Every structure is written in structure tokens, then in C-alpha cells.
Amino acid sequence: MLFSYADKSTPFTLSPESLDWHLGNGWYRMGSTIFTTHFLFFKNRPYSAIWIRIDLHGFRFSKSQRKLMRKNAQLFDVRVGPSTINDERESLYQRYADGFDGRLSPTIADSLEDYDNEVVFNTWETTVREKVSGQLVACSYFDLGSESAASILGIFDPNLRHFSLGYYTMLLEMEYCLEQGFRYYYPGYVVPGYQRFDYKLRLGDADYYDIRTDAWQPYRTFDPQTEAPVEAQVAALTAFVEGFSSVGHKVRLKVYPLFEAGLYDIWNDDYFPYPYLVPLGQKDKAPLVVVAFDPKTSSYYVMECRHMVQTQLLFNAEYLQSFEADQFVTDLLAVRLLLAKSKQLDAILDYCRSLNIR
Template structure:
């Protein structure tokens, strides 16, 4: 599965370490992982990051930020939500272009009454004025940065970066092994700032190998959404050449596994696929996906978990059914072989239907 969410009642520090090492992240009082994101109706890969704290030292950026912010007071303590922090968070939201939680309360706790995380905060003060704040969760040997926000009037001091560095230095001094700043999304610049923080000690989770590798080895093409689209478009050309009407569609419900009401359903979660059989609203025909993890095409039969109230035959998006995988019918790393198999099956179906009509 590309996306999952868990809702534990208790989360021990060592359990948080294991989740983080597998590319999971806090969401309210739950925890989730995903390989794909959608911003402004565009798909992006989620690439999970971590800093190896033993390899992280006072780099040039941190030294520069320390000098720039040396007139401010930094405090690290157990996290709490106060009217002052909530006001600062709302002020911060007005100066950004990407979407964040409606409040700190919603960000950290959602609608849950339980408290499963050991959350700390870094606060930066200009005399007695709170100008920046950031939260992070403590595990046994690692910590995860949750968010950072600040007064935009102090932007020239780079308070967002300075808070993250402050979190990392605090964790390093405690002897922790890793700090996880979340993910970045290649092609979506809002998260690129994370790539410049502790760069010499920065690693990313390679989903295919399930290994953490140094960020300098990252390939922005392999495993990307653009590669998936290119592979499927290539297959569509082979299918069209075989007189099979193949359509490359995006899938509206690709992240439905992250919805609490669907917890444990293990729904179909590819962001795009090829639909090459007749579109009949009441029927779910098999679809073809490309999986960058094994570099294979897969013909998948799905079942319907729910049907849209109003079904439209969209030219670029599929939203008729919320789907759950039932069976992988055929797999191949060769688009021509996959197209030939589909074409042969299609011709058999046409011949069978013709024979039935003649009878």
C-alpha cells in the first residue's frame, strides 16, 4: 500500500522510533504514511527525510543563523497551547500560500481526547514578545519535527530554519540518533527549505529498496509521478496501436486510506491508471497501473466499496467508485507484452460475444 494510517491508543517512545524509520508522520493523535500528495490538483511524490545527528555539526548555516538571532531568547520545554501561540499561528497562516491546520489545537490533537505523543516546543522571544515557535515529538532514540511558525515581520532572521536547527541541536545534545523533519515533494517548492538544513547529514527513504540513503544520491526522476505517467502513456500508445481505446486517468480517491472511516479497508491507492475497457458506471473493469517499486505494470481487478452519488464519465479523472484491490491478473515489466496480453484477451471477449449473438 502507498498510504496507511494507524490510530494507536498508546505510543511508546521506541514504537515512535520504528514508525519514523519506516517513513511515518504524526497527524493529530494518529500517525500516517503516504507516497503521493496532491496540491492544486497536481500529484507529487512524498520523499521522507531524516538527519543523522551524529553526523550533524555546527554547519555554516547554523552558525550564521545563531549570530543573526543572538539577541533573541530561545526556550525549549514541554509543549503547551496558549492564546499567545495560537495568535502567532493565525498570524503566520496569513503570510503563507500552502494550506495548514485551522488551529494549533486541531494540528496537535484533532478531535481526540487522548494524548499519545511526548511533544516539546522551541520558543523564540524578542524580549518578552513571542516571535517564533515550533513543536517536535520525542521518541527513545529519535525525534520528529511537527511544525514551525513565526511572525513574518522577523522573516529576515530566518526564524523557521533557526527553529528547526534549534530542535536538532537540542536532540543531538540529548544523545538522540535521528531527527525527522517530515517530507519534501520534488517539483513543489514549498518544502525545499528542508533540503538545506543539515545537508551533510541528510538522508531520504528510498521506497523501492526500503533503505535510507544520503540525499546527494537522490534521483528526482526514478519513482516520480512523471515517470509513472510516462510509463503509462507509453503503454497506452501500444494499446491504441492494437486498436484498444486506452485512457490514462487520475484517481480522485487515491488517499482514501488516510480517512479514519476507511481504516483497515486497504483501498486501491494508485494516483493514476489506464482504463482500457468500456466505461459502464455500474461495473468496475480491471485497470492497469505502473508500480515504481518493482518497475512492473499490473492488471488489477478491483471491487467497489462505494459508488458516487453522481457518476460522470470524466475524460481525465475516475471518480465513479471507491475501489479495493481483489486480484492482480497479470504483471509485466514490458509494455508491449502487457499490451499484447490485453489485446488478446479483448479479441477473445469480442469473439465470444459475437458467437453468443449468432447463437
């Protein structure tokens, strides 16, 4: 069984200590589920999801953060308390969504899947209102565990973006956590090579979840080009392609956009879990042989994979047809047999040559 890089759970109950455990192991809330993933796919390419957290023990706001908080405190009234979803907040959400470049749920209720107050998460909110008019201009939602908190959703009036209200509400969440004695604050993931999420790194000295050791390490020691899971795959498989092609085997590194199939499937098959692969080919009706690189174990895998008929049931046909066949593999693959595994490129090259697949 291969390591599951994407997984989810829909708990009926979730204790504060259980939320702490999930957050501490690189999981995060999405609607009524809690999930983990280490690969993302947008703009037709894979990215790494690097989960981060701020250790609040000994944390101090920076000079620039204190300046922003003092400035905004003169203009806005702030409240922190149990979450509320109402027409006022939904109206602000719609204004925010209209100016947002990306995908969002239709409503706050849809985003949090909070329809009848039956959600198992202990969700709180910050609200920011203009002092004079009392108008709601920003709001954020965050979940509380026993000693951890996770920032889930932040919205603000796009006409007031120069007040950094989205960033400001995260600072307010952290301030509340400090006052209540929480140890960790989880702002979600950052994405190497995609700057939209970099603002989270301005919150303070962060740690990142290292899937190789299942431990949190200082982010300042992290080298995305060699240690991020997607980047590690590209580097390792590019080296394989160059080595294998040098002796007359023409192969190509391809993108596999269906790597999260296991999240949506009811058959619980052992689906291929990586966003990159090198197809070697197949003989007659034999299974397809592919080479992958596992960033958790830093090992090359040679595997037999079968095409699964569920592709059209799990993925939109128009979506699949949007990918160029020479760059992408859009057949749903399930791993049937691990043929070889090695940390050494030369050993994998020798094994693949011995297969004599053309």
C-alpha cells in the same frame, strides 16, 4: 493484497522506541494519529511524498547556519522545553496562518489534537522571543522518541520573516537533539516539483526513504524524474499508452484523485491505491479493467476493478464534480482481481491486446 501506500494508526500508547520504529519506516505524526503516505494531491495533480531524515551522527552545522544562529542569538532569547499551548501561542499562530498560502488547522490545539494533555506523543517546543520586549515571535513543536525526533509544526511572526525564524527553529530543534545525543532528526517530506518544501534539504545531508527497498538512501543519489513514485508511474504508463495506441487501441492516462480512500473508509475494502491509471474499458456489466504501475515493485498490474457505492459517503459531491471526466476517474474503485503482473512492458502489452476490450 496490494501494497498500502497510505495508512494510519491511532495509538492509545506510544513508547519512545515505537515512535523511533514508525519514523524509521516512513511514518509521521498528524494530530493524534501516526500515518504514512507516498502520494499527495493538491492543485489538481498528484505529487510524490519523499520522506527524509538527517543523521546527526557526526553532523556539523554549516558556516551559513552558524552565522544565522549567531545573528539571531543577539536579537532573540531562546527556550527549549516541554510543549505548551496557550493564548499567547495561539495568537501567534493566527498571525502566521493569516499570511500562509495553504491549508492549516484552525488552532495549534487542533493541529496537534492536544486538548486535555492526553496525547500519547512526547512533544517539546522551542520558543523565540525578542530580547527587549519579551514578545513571542516564533515557536515550534517537535516529538521525541528514544533516539529520534520529528519536527511537527513551526510558526513565526510573518512581519519578521527576513530573520528566517521558521528555519531557525528547526536548527534549534536539531541543536537540542545533538546536545541530548539523539541519532536522527526527521523534518517530514519533500515534494519533487513543488519547491515549498525544498528548504528542508538545506538542513544538511539528508537520506530519503526508498519504498523499493524499505531502506534509507543518500538523497544526493536520488533522481526524482525516474525514482519518485508518482514520476515513475507517469513514465511507465505513458510508455504503455504509446505502445497500446500504436496498434489501434485508443486509451488515455488518467488521474485518480481518490487513491487515499482506504484512510477514511470503515468498510476496509481493497481500494485502488494509485494516483494514475489507464482504463481499458469493460464488457457489458463486467468489472472495469485498468492498467497501473506499482513503483515499489516496478511492475505493471492489470486489474479488474468495481465501482463502489460509497463514493458519495466518503467524498464531497461538489469536489468530485470539479474534475474533468476526460482527465480524471472519480468513481471509487475497489480491486477485485489481479489479472496480470509483469516488469516487462511488452508482456503487458501482449496480455492487454489478448483481452480484446474495445
